[in-house]
Amino acid sequence: MASAAQEGRNQSRILFVKNLNYSIKGEDLYELFGRYGPIRQIRIGDGPKTKGTAYVAFEEMNDAKQALDRLNGFHLQERYIVVLYHMPQKLTAKAELARREAELEALKQAHNITDDQR
Template sequence: MSQAPRDPLTARTLFVKNLNWSISGADLYDLFGKYGPIRQVRIGNNGELKTKGTAYVVYESPDDAKEAINHLNGFHLMERYIVVLYHQPSKQQASAVAKAEIRAREAELVAEKRRLGMED
């Protein structure tokens, strides 16, 4: 089970993955709302009206978020076993930094290839 974050906002924000691609915000409000008032539900989608199988659920209270994790992590929903964790912004930021570094290295490689006359 994941440890509750110290930051109050992060302690209220849950990351949900392995969702069925046809899940709706209303479905998530119904399920997660059983554990306390929800401030927001955000579903990741791929632009074709299908989800990416992930969502964020923000509770009013960290205690409600903890209760939801305790009851819903591993819950069977729409033919899938969902994973419910605390949101970890540091992982997201680290991933964004790593992607930016890769893009910068790729740009340097392209420039060096041009300089040496080795274009693709």
């Protein structure tokens, strides 16, 4: 069971929603998620890698928690949606790792180092 401090770190006012029907509209999401509290913003993915996803930003963290608790697995427009807390620190960590790996690769090439072990 998560401690209160750990749970607080895992919560956010912003929810990440995936497995959405590609024809979903902002109004559909405002109607569904708005039942749980005032919404600051909804952003629907429209690129090849983001289609079928959205971010829903609530005014209050408790409203986001209620929406996540009640809507994760909800059947919406012939799809079962997945609702998660948005975790920007994970995205930052991935970007940092990719940057460091690229730096390492550049150093290997600059110093003619290969990964071959003989």
